């Protein structure tokens with residue numbers, strides 16, 4: 336019976352997760368003809384191109400940017416999630432709906448809204464000039480800063496939800512017990528709240544980090560041509576670049592990275608779960 | 612009596628429409644075991660939580676060891692609470708749980724190791740030092756919770772129904788253990804329970820809590836033998852609560868009529884203004900029952916309408932000719948025909964010390 340119930344899941348996983356990744360893997364080791372068409376012939380050319388340091392730089396820059404965005408998301412998301420998780424059940428639902436409202440609006444519309452805010456003649460610059468804080472408009476859009484804002488904005492709800500889930504499960508008497516045993520609020524946070532919500536924080540960080548490393552739309556729209564990320568490079572290989580094997584090879588590199596990260600997190604989580 | 616360790620002065624607490632605690636005055640001496648005994652929802656936990664600092668009283672003052680702590684945060688009070696749910700830290704081992712409070716107090720690592728070891732052997736959970744809370748039984752968790760609180764050597768230990776999750780056998784054993792422990796460490800214990808048996812076994816004094824008020828606060832024997840209110844008389848043990856008419860008083864005695872032809876004498880404690888009606892409480896085991904019929908001053912006749920055998924004791928329901936109904940508890944005899952049985956006529960009487968006016 337249990338096996339039968341698992342069939343749709345397995346089919347789904349195979350068709351939408353495993354199969355595409357296998358295709359990606361095969362393409363990465365394929366050759367190209369003179370017109371850029373993929374030919375089914377074994378080649379390591381795509382991977383030798385990876386040795387080019389300019390790609391390594393872009394990859395590192397993407398990882399760094401995502402790392403910073405993830406840190407900001409967790410730092411901002413944790414207090415919000417903690418607050419929601421600790422208010423009365425009546426308010427929890429209302430606040431959670433507020434967190435999810437952005438999902439009701441198209442991603443592109445939301446990103447354009449940020450562009451309008453950040454433009455040289457945009458709202459933020461206009462306001463700062465009007466109040467004489469600055470004389471000339473700041474260059475906000477088409478910078479790393481803009482990309483960072485875009486990522487944080489897009490992924491913040493994904494941080495809040497998993498952290499909220501672990502905060503909500505926290506038994507409030509544990510915090511009282513810590514306080515009763517002489518722990519000041521900050522100690523209670525480090526010694527009790529943080530260790531017990533860590534699975535939620537790790538999940539939240541992965542939810543931001545993994546998709547944002549490969550993300551290209553935000554960098555395209557808000558980062559401008561100068562600020563390429565690895566996602567843009569990959570997208571380019573499948574588009575104008577017409578170098579599918581190289582795009583696939585970059586994809587394989589990212590995938591390997593994510594799998595390593597994920598298995599580390601799961602192993603940690605597994606150890607934790609054993610102690611619960 | 613030694614000096615006061617905990618003083619509550621006119622403490623009140625309200626949650627929305629619920630008045631959980633209403634003007635409670637309570638003084639607990641150093642080294643005493645006091646039980647707060649009362650039905651569910653009477654405000655016992657709220658009282659403990661105010662002493663521990665988790666709830667701020669709306670009114671009144673809380674003084675610990677001579678210091679007003681009404682507004683002090685929990686981590687500044689030298690009070691440890693054993694939670695009803697134990698509240699052990701799930702991510703820490705037994706040892707680390709016990710050590711937690713010492714770390715917060717800034718005790719050195721070597722002294723911590725020493726004291727943790729002592730506390731663990733005191734509550735007899737050796738061998739479980741490296742276990743996580745989820746690997747422990749209810750009784751073991753309770754011991755860890757106790758060790759975690761005791762290891763800090765607080766001035767006051769608060770225990771919120773710490774025995775309620777245990778089976779009867781374990782509970783009895785733990786009760787005795789708790790009392791011994793308290794005598795050994797000499798800490799002031801405040802124990803919350805709605806189990807009257809635990810209260811009697813463990814406490815020096817009992818405060819009977821009802822609807823946010825303290826109905827009576829006295830030693831165990833006094834509370835049992837001389838309940839002040841009908842609630843105390845019926846909540847702690849069983850009592851026949853009877854309506855009586857005052858016939859006369861004087862010479863430290865009151866003459867009461869329980870029913871036509873049934874007149875008993877009670878001690879006049881002088882604190883009450885007697886109307887024509889009073890309520891008296893008589894413990895079932897204080898009613899003497901004899902199977903022979905005989906006449907004497909202060910003896911009455913009745914018929915056994917029901918008999919419940921309870922091992923060493925039997926509970927009898929007796930009705931008199933005038934319609935007065937009583938419950939009596941008598942020892943079962945070796946030859947069972949000696950125990951009054953259903954339908955039989957009996958003679959009963961009660962000593963005047965055992966007729967307690969409760970209202």
Ligand SMILES: Nc1ncnc2c1ncn2[C@@H]1O[C@H](COP(=O)(O)OP(=O)(O)OP(=O)(O)O)[C@@H](O)[C@H]1O
Pocket residue numbers: 626627629630631649650651652653654655656657658805
């Ligand atoms: N945080 C709270 N919010 C609202 N009402 C509360 C709160 N805490 C307690 N109460 C109410 O106050 C009253 C006293 O509660 P308390 O927990 O002190 O009772 P208790 O004597 O400990 O009962 P029990 O024996 O069931 O544990 C109850 O009516 C309860 O519903």
Ligand SMILES: [Mg+2]
Pocket residue numbers: 655656657
């Ligand atoms: Mg309670």
